[in-house]
Amino acid sequence: MDWEAYARRLAAEVVRPESRWHGPLAGVPRHVFVPRWWENTGGRWKAKDGRSLPADEWLRTVYSDRTLVTRVGPLHADAAPAGAVVTGRPTSSSPLPGLIVQMYRHAMIADDSEVLVTTGTGYGTALACRRLGDKQVTSIDVDPDLVERAADRLAMTDCRPELAVCDITGDLPGRYDRIVSTVSVRPVPASWLAALRPGGRLVTTIAGTGLILTADKTEDGGAVGRIARDPAGFMRTRHGDDYEAPAEEVWETAQLADADQVSTSRYPLLYVPDSWDVMSMLELEVPGIEHRVQQDGDERTVWMVHADGSWARATAAGFLDAPTVYQGGPRRLWDALERIRNRLNREGGLPVYGARVRISPDGETTLSRGGWSVTL
Structure with missing residues (x-):
């Protein structure tokens, strides 16, 4: 061979x-x-x-x-x-x-x-x-x-x-x-x-x-x-044979439950993992969100779910149509995403790539760029 x-x-x-x-x-x-x-x-x-x-x-x-x-x-x-x-x-x-x-x-x-x-x-x-x-x-x-x-x-x-x-x-x-x-x-x-x-x-x-x-x-x-300026993604560390699925029950809720809040987004529907910088910024600020997507003909639905019981569901009939957003649980996950997209729209970029990193001897990791910073 x-x-x-x-x-x-x-x-x-x-x-x-x-x-x-x-x-x-x-x-x-x-x-x-x-x-x-x-x-x-x-x-x-x-x-x-x-x-x-x-x-x-x-x-x-x-x-x-x-x-x-x-x-x-x-x-x-x-x-x-x-x-x-x-x-x-x-x-x-x-x-x-x-x-x-x-x-x-x-x-x-x-x-x-x-x-x-x-x-x-x-x-x-x-x-x-x-x-x-x-x-x-x-x-x-x-x-x-x-x-x-x-x-x-x-x-x-x-x-x-x-x-x-x-x-x-x-x-x-x-x-x-x-x-x-x-x-x-x-x-x-x-x-x-x-x-x-x-x-x-x-x-x-x-x-x-x-x-x-x-x-x-x-x-x-x-x-x-x-x-680094170039993106990459790997599986996260695990400590057993499989990853835990803490948000699985929330996923069931997100499909069936009535929303606490219903709104219309100002931006076209986004499945967050399709955008490296938006996904990264959101994970830094609200770690642990899981994302899912479903296509039914021309209609597309995305979900965001978190183990704390927070969830968001957004549906749009076409690529450019404003999606209807349903949110429930203790936090408004879609609102967190919208704030990031507002910043991207206002500034033309997000501060994650090229950010400075400082790690303390005990592993506390801080990213910063300009006036923005986050500690992991």
Whole structure:
């Protein structure tokens, strides 16, 4: 199977030939790490087995710059029969290769850097091993099963980094020059600062946002940095086999209950996850909102629900029609969204991208830009 040609094509798509990441992208066999995956089929997930597909189809899928979901809820694609269909939330994946490299670039990894990365399928770990050598790479995951699978597949590609089962929000197994997390956190764990060597850099994303946070350790044990100008999103940290769904009951209420307030929005209907900056700003100011959308002919409905019992439902018949908004619970979620859209309309942008970051030694993380600031 001529996977090398596909890997070289992927490398050429993601980076320039002179990049130090070109060789790893062209030389790591991603199909070894993703033999099976889950394919989204309109809100449900169908198990795909690459080995049962024509070789060209499998390789074109695996060596494309796209995320492949490998685990839904507690069920890994490796353990599901081909064609099985499930519902649930993705809990592990092989992210876009280009996005992994993007995070590594933000880390400014030097040839002698000792790095901590997150495991998942092990593909991103393999890229780091090919770039630096096994002895400079430590890879961790909270899930023992994922670490075991990744260890086997890394060995198949002649990569043998230090692997550990570890909750990345807790104590880390060593000290490092760089920490690159492809799971999102809020706030930055204080344990990262303890594990970073003087002058070390951490790179992560803020949970529920599209914000890449980079920060360099300071002499006081904290860190300073910025929110990168380019967006990215990763699954948030979890501490068990699946994510909790605290807003599920509120979702049922949002579909059926009478509203406490009914209004007409001044803006066209927006499904918040379609707008990186609006989504990020809203999550910073009102963390924990879940978003859903439904299309029924020309009519489109979006929901916002929160575990505290707050909910909003907005419906519009056409793209430019003003939506009717229904809200209930202790907080007005749609009003919070409207304030952000008012600011975007008034100022022509939002302050999240390019914001300064200051992290105290105990992990308190503050973002600021101009007169705006928020502490996670």
